[in-house]
Amino acid sequence: MSDAMELFREIPLRRGDRMGVPIVETVLPNEQERLQILSIHSDNMKENSFLCAEELRLEELASRTKNFNRAELEALVESAKQFAVIRSWQNFDSIKVTMNDFLEALDKVKPAFDDAISALELFRPNGMLDCGERHAHVLATVKTFAQKFKKSERTPLLTCLLEGPSGSGKTALAATIGIDSGFPFAKIVSAENMIDRSEYRKCALITKVFDDACKSPQSVIILDDIERLLGYLHIGSFSSMVLETIIHLLQRTPPQGSKLLVIGTSSITVEDLKLMKLLNAFNVHLNVPALSPTDMRQVLEPLDVFDSADINNAITALNAEIPIKRLLVMINMAQRGGKGAHMSKGHQKIQLSYFYKCLEMTNTFSNVS
Numbered sequence: 001m002s003d004a005m006e007l008f009r010e011i012p013l014r015r016g017d018r019m020g021v022p023i024v025e026t027v028l029p030n031e032q033e034r035l036q037i038l039s040i041h042s043d044n045m046k047e048n049s050f051l052c053a054e055e056l057r058l059e060e061l062a063s064r065t066k067n068f069n070r071a072e073l074e075a076l077v078e079s080a081k082q083f084a085v086i087r088s089w090q091n092f093d094s095i096k097v098t099m100n101d102f103l104e105a106l107d108k109v110k111p112a113f114d115d116a117i118s119a120l121e122l123f124r125p126n127g128m129l130d131c132g133e134r135h136a137h138v139l140a141t142v143k144t145f146a147q148k149f150k151k152s153e154r155t156p157l158l159t160c161l162l163e164g165p166s167g168s169g170k171t172a173l174a175a176t177i178g179i180d181s182g183f184p185f186a187k188i189v190s191a192e193n194m195i196d197r198s199e200y201r202k203c204a205l206i207t208k209v210f211d212d213a214c215k216s217p218q219s220v221i222i223l224d225d226i227e228r229l230l231g232y233l234h235i236g237s238f239s240s241m242v243l244e245t246i247i248h249l250l251q252r253t254p255p256q257g258s259k260l261l262v263i264g265t266s267s268i269t270v271e272d273l274k275l276m277k278l279l280n281a282f283n284v285h286l287n288v289p290a291l292s293p294t295d296m297r298q299v300l301e302p303l304d305v306f307d308s309a310d311i312n313n314a315i316t317a318l319n320a321e322i323p324i325k326r327l328l329v330m331i332n333m334a335q336r337g338g339k340g341a342h343m344s345k346g347h348q349k350i351q352l353s354y355f356y357k358c359l360e361m362t363n364t365f366s367n368v369s
């Protein structure tokens, strides 16, 4: 007789911690490895006569479990067993796990890695527009570092600071690098998670993220808006306890078998970052600039929100340098007003006169126009 209680053993998923992003502790197996793991489990089930062997399509399951780690594959198997038990509740003698039980389990068990990626996706809600050569250079440089770092056997820690004016797109770039890195542990440390926390508590929370990351072979941590983590108002007015903690963590070598990529973002000036000894705490720093007129064109042309005859005037009317965030806000505002109430891409264009009005209202009008 099948032991129903044995089948019903639960394997809890390791789900989110205080920072709201899940912890993933192992390297993600590839499709072949997933097939092997699932085969081992199905063999065990066959031995115990729990499996409806003819029906199970292991290759299909291996291909549909991208981003599942080993523990999550086990959780999937356990969940399929639970579905089989529930289905057979009137006759526990003949419990058989079928492909259908696995398909139901796939709806229930989700890989934590997907949650981690979704958490990063929230920081680039509009996707990534081409912001010109200088942004592309920053992205390509850090991505190359990350890929080399991933392969290197000698470097356990790489830290990179993206500095530049507020709204220039630093967090969106950092999130993109985190997503594309493919590191199974990815987490953003941001001030939003720390509102009303004491200095001591902030330090403990930040340290915990680094400690958790060290349990994974490959991790990426984004320290977002460092000035907000520090409560920075100006040089001389910030939490030195949080600063010391961050500097210490940026220099703490992860344990053997663990690799950590840290990407910081900050709008503090390079001079102040130097004075705070924060600039040198990172291995590299790159500037994420506001958009130049050439960059603005790069953004505006594909968006197709202006008549081509108006684009030059629109760019001339903008300040010589404008962060991507501000440009997007201006476009959004102008799209909602003017003669035609709402417009969608490719249909009605922004009225230049209304665009000027928006710039005036928000003090974004170029001094030279």
Ligand SMILES: Nc1ncnc2c1ncn2[C@@H]1O[C@H](COP(=O)(O)OP(=O)(O)OP(=O)(O)O)[C@@H](O)[C@H]1O
Pocket: 123, 124, 125, 126, 127, 128, 129, 130, 131, 165, 166, 167, 168, 169, 170, 171, 172, 173, 225, 265, 266, 267, 324, 325, 328
């Ligand atoms: N390449 C891009 N394509 C589309 N939208 C972008 C791009 N870069 C940034 N944005 C958007 O601009 C806004 C500001 O970006 P982000 O938060 O990354 O800037 P930031 O430099 O980190 O700002 P802050 O210094 O204020 O934290 C966000 O809404 C973001 O989605």
